[in-house]
Amino acid sequence: MVVLLVFGQVVGKGRVIQCAAVDSYPVLHKYIQPGDLIVSAIVSQAIFATSPKHFKCQPAGILSEQYALIPQNYQHILALEFAVKEINENPQILPNLTLGFYIYESYMNPRLTYRAALQHISPRNRFVPNYRCDMQDNVEAILEDIETENAEFIHDLLQMYRIPQLNVKGNDYMTKSLKVFSELYEKMMTSTANVIILGGQSCNIIHFRCLILFMQTVYLMPKRKGKVWIVTAHADLKAYGEGKCGDVQIFHGMISVAIHSNELQRFQEFFKSRKPSSAEGDVFLRDFWSHTFHCAFPNSVLGTVNQVNCTGDETLKDLPASEMSMTGHSYSIYNAVYAVAYALNAMHSSKDIQGERRKLSSQQPWQLHHFLGCISFNNSAGDQISFDGNRELIVGFDIISWLTFPNQSVVRLKVGKIPSQELSGQRLQIDEEFMVWHPRFNQVQPLSLCSKNCNPGYRMTKRKREPFCCYDCLQCPEGTISDHHDMPDCFQCSVDHFPNKNQNYCIPKRVSFLSYQEPLGAGFLLVSLSLSLITVLVLGIFIKHHNTPIVKANNRSLTYTLLNSLLLCFLCALLFIGKPGKIMCLLRQTAFGIIFSIAVASVLAKTITVIVAFMATNPGSWMRKWVGKRLSISIVLSCSFIQVGICTIWLLNSPPFPGVDMLSMVEEVVLECNDASPTMFYCVLGYMGLLASVSFQVAFFARKLPDSFNEAKFITFSMLIFCTVWLSFVPAYLSIKGKYMVAVEIFSILASGAALLVCIFSPKCYIIVVRSKLNSRVQLRRKN
Missing domain, CATH: 3.40.50.2300 (Response regulator)
Structure with missing residues (x-):
C-alpha cells in the first residue's frame, strides 16, 4: 500500500x-x-x-x-x-x-x-x-x-x-507564542491605540477570548470595544465555535490573512x-x-x-x-491531494514510457520528489497550481474581514489579496468599499498613531525611550527630499534635478550658460564692442598723425602692436559668451593668454625703450647700440614665444573640451568649457601675471625720468590697475560657480584691457586732438 x-x-x-x-x-x-x-x-x-x-x-x-x-x-x-x-x-x-x-x-x-x-x-x-x-x-x-x-x-x-x-x-505569517494574555489585557483595552496585532498559533484566540471573559467577570473590568484586530493566518473565529467563550463581537471588523481560496465546481x-x-x-x-x-x-x-x-x-x-x-485551509488540502495524485501519475507514466513499469507498492517515497516539484495543473476552480524553484507553492493570500452579529454568528468577507511573489511589482490590494469597521468608527478608516504623519519634505526620527511607532518629524537636510508621508530617511534628487522649496519633489534643472540673450551677456557684448570701437578710433588717430612727435616717440611699431593686441583682447571676450562649442573651447583660454601676453610684452618693451633711450643720451654710453626697433621687437617676440609654448603644450596634451557641470549649481545644469588641465590654465595666467609685475616694476623705476616723451608714469598707473584686476580675479574665480565664473573672467579681460587703453593712450589722444599745438618738438622741449 x-x-x-x-x-x-x-x-x-x-x-x-x-x-x-x-x-x-x-x-x-x-x-x-x-x-x-x-x-x-x-x-x-x-x-x-x-x-x-x-x-x-x-x-x-x-x-x-x-x-x-x-x-x-x-x-x-x-x-x-x-x-x-x-x-x-x-x-x-x-x-x-x-x-x-x-x-x-x-x-x-x-x-x-x-x-x-x-x-x-x-x-x-x-x-x-x-x-x-x-x-x-x-x-x-x-x-x-x-x-x-x-x-x-x-x-x-x-x-x-x-x-x-x-x-x-x-x-509568510507564523509567529512566536503570545505572552500571558491576562497581563496584557488592561494595557491593550485601555490604550489609546485603535489597532491591536495578535499573533500566535491556532489556539491563541480561544485562550484570548476566554481570558477576556475571565477578566470581565472575575475582575469586573469594563468591556472595551472598538479595536481593530489584525491577526495571523491561523486565527479563525468560526473554527472555534461561536459563543463558547466570551463575546465574539469584540472582534467585529477583525482583519486576517488567509491562504487564497476559490469556490470549487x-x-x-x-x-x-x-x-x-x-x-x-x-x-x-x-x-x-x-x-x-x-x-x-x-x-x-x-x-x-x-x-x-x-x-x-x-x-x-x-x-x-x-x-x-x-476556506483557504480546505482549499489547500484539496490542491495538495491533487498535487500528489498528479505527481504519482507523472512518475507512473514515466516508467510506462521507459518500459520499466512496476507495481506502485514497490516504489520508494523519495522517487516522488522530482515529480512534485515539476507538476503544474489547473484545478476545477481555474487556479493554476505550480511550484517555484524552491519547490514552494506559488500562491497568494486573501485579506479577510470578519463580521460578527449579536447571535454570535460570524461571516467572513474577502476584501483584498496579496498576489504571489511571482507577480513582480504587485503589492497588497484592498477594496476599501468592502471594508467593515467597528461601529465606534462610523465606517471611517480608523487611525492608530502616537505621532502625526510626517508630511513630504520631512523625515521620521525615533523618540528615545518610546515605542518604535512614536517619532518626531524633522525637515529634510538641504539638498534632499522626501516625496511620501512617514519616510524614515530623505534622499537626494538625481544629478539633473534639484529639490523644490518645500523639499517634497524634484524639479528638472534648467540648462545654463552665458548667452547673448540675457542681460549680463548682452552687457558684456556691448562693452566689448564699445571698447573695440574706441581702440579702432585711437588706432586711426595715431595712424593719421603718425608723423607727429608724440606718435613717433616711444616707437610707433610698439604703439600699433599694443593697440592691435588690445583690440583683439576686447574681441577675445566674445569667445566666452554663447553656448560652448569645440572650437570655442580650444581657442578661448589660449587666445586670451597669447594676446594678453603680446599686449603686456609691448608695454614692457615700451618701458624698457624709455629707459634705454634716456641712458643712451649720456656721453660715451654703450647703450646706444640698443636704441632702435631691434630691442623692442626682441622683447615682444621672446616674451610672447614663451606663452605660445605653454599654450601649445596645453593643446597637445589635454585640450579643453565642451562639458556639462551638473553638481556646482543647485538649480542649473551648466554648459561649460572644461579646461581639462587646471594646472596649464594657471600656468598661462601665472606667466601673464609675471610679465605684468615686471612691467610694473620697470615702469615704476622709470616714472621720474626727465623726458617730455616719457610715458613711464602712465604705464606705471595702468600696470597697477592691471595687476590689481588679475589679483582679484583669482579668489573671485575660485569662489564662484557656473556661468558667473565666465562672467568674472570676461570682466577681468575687459577691465584690464581698458586700463591699458585709457591710462596709456588717453593723454596722447588729448594732446593730438584737443591740444594739437603742443604736438611739436619745440613745445614739448619748452614744457620740459
Whole structure:
C-alpha cells in the first residue's frame, strides 16, 4: 500500500485514533478495495468530538467524553474526500488505481502528533518504529498541517526516510507564542491605540477570548470595544465555535490573512447533498449535523437533554452560502491531494514510457520528489497550481474581514489579496468599499498613531525611550527630499534635478550658460564692442598723425602692436559668451593668454625703450647700440614665444573640451568649457601675471625720468590697475560657480584691457586732438 499522510491538531484532550485496516473503517468502503492506493490523514483543529465507541477503528487510548465540536473544520475532511472522489472518477489521473484515505487525530498534543508519525514507519497493527515486519503501510507523501511547535521535529523525522512533505498552511505569517494574555489585557483595552496585532498559533484566540471573559467577570473590568484586530493566518473565529467563550463581537471588523481560496465546481453540491442517512461510515457528519442544526441524535455525547432530537430531514441547502464557502485551509488540502495524485501519475507514466513499469507498492517515497516539484495543473476552480524553484507553492493570500452579529454568528468577507511573489511589482490590494469597521468608527478608516504623519519634505526620527511607532518629524537636510508621508530617511534628487522649496519633489534643472540673450551677456557684448570701437578710433588717430612727435616717440611699431593686441583682447571676450562649442573651447583660454601676453610684452618693451633711450643720451654710453626697433621687437617676440609654448603644450596634451557641470549649481545644469588641465590654465595666467609685475616694476623705476616723451608714469598707473584686476580675479574665480565664473573672467579681460587703453593712450589722444599745438618738438622741449 501507498500511504498519504496529513498532519494536524484539534482542540481537547485524548489519544490518537488509529484506523489500521481498510475493513475496520467503513467510510473507506465507498472508494477502496483491498490492495488499492490508500491515503492516511491526521487532520487538524478539532474536526470531531466524540467517544471511541463511535469509531469502528482500534483506539490507541482513552478519549475524553466531552470535546468542543468545531463544525467549520468538518469542511477539511470533505475537501479531502471530495478531492479523492474526483481523482478516482477521472480516468486521466492514476488509471487502474483507486485512491482512498485514513484519518488520524492528534488533539493538539505534540507527543501524539509525533507518535502518529512514528506509526507510519511501524508495522500496521504494532507500534514498532523503523522495523519492517508483518503488514506495513508504505508512506508515499505527507500533507503537513502542523503548528509551529510541532513542525520542526516532525519534519526532521520524516526527512530521514526521504518522504515527500507538502505543507498545506502558509509559514509568510507564523509567529512566536503570545505572552500571558491576562497581563496584557488592561494595557491593550485601555490604550489609546485603535489597532491591536495578535499573533500566535491556532489556539491563541480561544485562550484570548476566554481570558477576556475571565477578566470581565472575575475582575469586573469594563468591556472595551472598538479595536481593530489584525491577526495571523491561523486565527479563525468560526473554527472555534461561536459563543463558547466570551463575546465574539469584540472582534467585529477583525482583519486576517488567509491562504487564497476559490469556490470549487460541484463542491457546494457535494457538501449540501450530505445527510446522516446516506453518508455511510461518515462518523463526523452526525456531530457536525448536531451542532449546525442545534439538535441531538440518540446516544450522542453532544448537546444537552434540553435539545430537540435531530430528525435527519434537515437540509444543508438552507444554510447561508457564507457558511458553506470553502476556506483557504480546505482549499489547500484539496490542491495538495491533487498535487500528489498528479505527481504519482507523472512518475507512473514515466516508467510506462521507459518500459520499466512496476507495481506502485514497490516504489520508494523519495522517487516522488522530482515529480512534485515539476507538476503544474489547473484545478476545477481555474487556479493554476505550480511550484517555484524552491519547490514552494506559488500562491497568494486573501485579506479577510470578519463580521460578527449579536447571535454570535460570524461571516467572513474577502476584501483584498496579496498576489504571489511571482507577480513582480504587485503589492497588497484592498477594496476599501468592502471594508467593515467597528461601529465606534462610523465606517471611517480608523487611525492608530502616537505621532502625526510626517508630511513630504520631512523625515521620521525615533523618540528615545518610546515605542518604535512614536517619532518626531524633522525637515529634510538641504539638498534632499522626501516625496511620501512617514519616510524614515530623505534622499537626494538625481544629478539633473534639484529639490523644490518645500523639499517634497524634484524639479528638472534648467540648462545654463552665458548667452547673448540675457542681460549680463548682452552687457558684456556691448562693452566689448564699445571698447573695440574706441581702440579702432585711437588706432586711426595715431595712424593719421603718425608723423607727429608724440606718435613717433616711444616707437610707433610698439604703439600699433599694443593697440592691435588690445583690440583683439576686447574681441577675445566674445569667445566666452554663447553656448560652448569645440572650437570655442580650444581657442578661448589660449587666445586670451597669447594676446594678453603680446599686449603686456609691448608695454614692457615700451618701458624698457624709455629707459634705454634716456641712458643712451649720456656721453660715451654703450647703450646706444640698443636704441632702435631691434630691442623692442626682441622683447615682444621672446616674451610672447614663451606663452605660445605653454599654450601649445596645453593643446597637445589635454585640450579643453565642451562639458556639462551638473553638481556646482543647485538649480542649473551648466554648459561649460572644461579646461581639462587646471594646472596649464594657471600656468598661462601665472606667466601673464609675471610679465605684468615686471612691467610694473620697470615702469615704476622709470616714472621720474626727465623726458617730455616719457610715458613711464602712465604705464606705471595702468600696470597697477592691471595687476590689481588679475589679483582679484583669482579668489573671485575660485569662489564662484557656473556661468558667473565666465562672467568674472570676461570682466577681468575687459577691465584690464581698458586700463591699458585709457591710462596709456588717453593723454596722447588729448594732446593730438584737443591740444594739437603742443604736438611739436619745440613745445614739448619748452614744457620740459
